[in-house]
Amino acid sequence: MIIGVPREIKTDEKRVAITPAGVSAFVGNKHVVLVEKDAGVGSGILDDAYTAAGAQICADVKEIWERADMIIKVKEPLEPEFPLMRKGQVIFTYLHLAADRALTEKLIQKKVIAIAYETIQLDDGTLPLLAPMSEVAGRLSIQMGAYCLEAKNGGSGILLPGVSGVPPAKVVIIGAGIAGASACSVAVGIGARVSILDINPARLRYIHDIMQGHISTLMSNPASVEQAVAGADLVIGAVLIPGSRAPKLITRAMLKRMRRGSALVDIAIDQGGSCETSHPTTHTNPTYIEEGVVHYCVANMPGAVPRTSTYALTNATLQYGLDLANKGWERAVKDNPILKKGVNIAEGNVTHCGVAEAFGFKCIPV
Numbered sequence: 001m002i003i004g005v006p007r008e009i010k011t012d013e014k015r016v017a018i019t020p021a022g023v024s025a026f027v028g029n030k031h032v033v034l035v036e037k038d039a040g041v042g043s044g045i046l047d048d049a050y051t052a053a054g055a056q057i058c059a060d061v062k063e064i065w066e067r068a069d070m071i072i073k074v075k076e077p078l079e080p081e082f083p084l085m086r087k088g089q090v091i092f093t094y095l096h097l098a099a100d101r102a103l104t105e106k107l108i109q110k111k112v113i114a115i116a117y118e119t120i121q122l123d124d125g126t127l128p129l130l131a132p133m134s135e136v137a138g139r140l141s142i143q144m145g146a147y148c149l150e151a152k153n154g155g156s157g158i159l160l161p162g163v164s165g166v167p168p169a170k171v172v173i174i175g176a177g178i179a180g181a182s183a184c185s186v187a188v189g190i191g192a193r194v195s196i197l198d199i200n201p202a203r204l205r206y207i208h209d210i211m212q213g214h215i216s217t218l219m220s221n222p223a224s225v226e227q228a229v230a231g232a233d234l235v236i237g238a239v240l241i242p243g244s245r246a247p248k249l250i251t252r253a254m255l256k257r258m259r260r261g262s263a264l265v266d267i268a269i270d271q272g273g274s275c276e277t278s279h280p281t282t283h284t285n286p287t288y289i290e291e292g293v294v295h296y297c298v299a300n301m302p303g304a305v306p307r308t309s310t311y312a313l314t315n316a317t318l319q320y321g322l323d324l325a326n327k328g329w330e331r332a333v334k335d336n337p338i339l340k341k342g343v344n345i346a347e348g349n350v351t352h353c354g355v356a357e358a359f360g361f362k363c364i365p366v
């Protein structure tokens, strides 16, 4: 199979979908890997490293899309890439289609096989290809929250850990999954006063245990969210309903009750956001202020730390990419029900029911 790895073109996205070790693994399985010139530069991986691993470097991205049976990317295809997609081509990347009707319609129209990293799901319900990036985003969210709270950024001027004689900030994390738990460990580590909410008591029990009681765990419902948000200096939105739009748990009215200059880092913005006032921002202009609350809503947070993120992502994607290349997508999906859950669109049909429901399309499972 010919595997194509284009350079990411999303604003400020510096990750790349393959490392030299990944190239070696594909080449070792008798596949051809085409990597776009300078695709890895943002992650500190130079073309020579790919060439040494057996990749061919292509200066022309059109050639990559034309020749490749499977395109491996990091972020969803963007407008300039739409005309390059070919019927029957496998596109293996993050897609987050439930929040993007235009892209969903384009992938249907192009009759590609769109396999989304974020909906590949293990039997225990966990998402192995979202997990590493959720871990990065969760850890980063506290760093970004601290930035939002700085006075020069419109924040209330609160230092997360406080100092002797001045109490620490109150951090409220909604969603105690991978991102929420990662945010929690950094927030606790930095010395903030942390509360975390979830609808899953098992997750709350787990977090309570690993944090040895250094946090408050709260069952999530509209009343508990409202109360926690009102008293928070920093709110982290980290909920997920796999394959669906994020529930809008935080309302504009709740923000109005927060202290001016408080902050909201809505990690779930890539699924539409968990707050009524959230809209996506970029690394160049990451924040805006509404109802006096500084919002940070970057949809590709791990792009801020591309080197860590590239290695963490490719550690997780490689085995599935190899499976698709070695067997072809149909056989690979037939053999592996976990991978099958990743198929969102195939040959003009929406095959993921969460995505179909989001837009009122018919769901035709693979």
Ligand SMILES: NC(=O)c1ccc[n+]([C@@H]2O[C@H](COP(=O)([O-])OP(=O)(O)OC[C@H]3O[C@@H](n4cnc5c(N)ncnc54)[C@H](O)[C@@H]3O)[C@@H](O)[C@H]2O)c1
Pocket (backbone or CB within 6 Å): 127, 130, 131, 133, 134, 135, 137, 174, 175, 176, 177, 178, 179, 180, 197, 198, 199, 200, 203, 220, 221, 238, 239, 240, 241, 246, 247, 249, 266, 267, 268, 269, 270, 271, 298, 299, 300, 301, 302
């Ligand atoms: N912005 C970014 O760059 C970025 C990067 C990685 C992940 N994400 C997003 O972060 C979010 C969290 O991802 P994750 O991997 O931690 O997911 P996860 O499945 O591990 O955790 C999500 C948690 O949300 C909980 N939840 C669902 N509904 C809830 C509710 N009403 N109230 C409270 N909790 C609720 C679930 O029980 C679960 O524990 C996702 O939307 C994901 O797409 C964003």
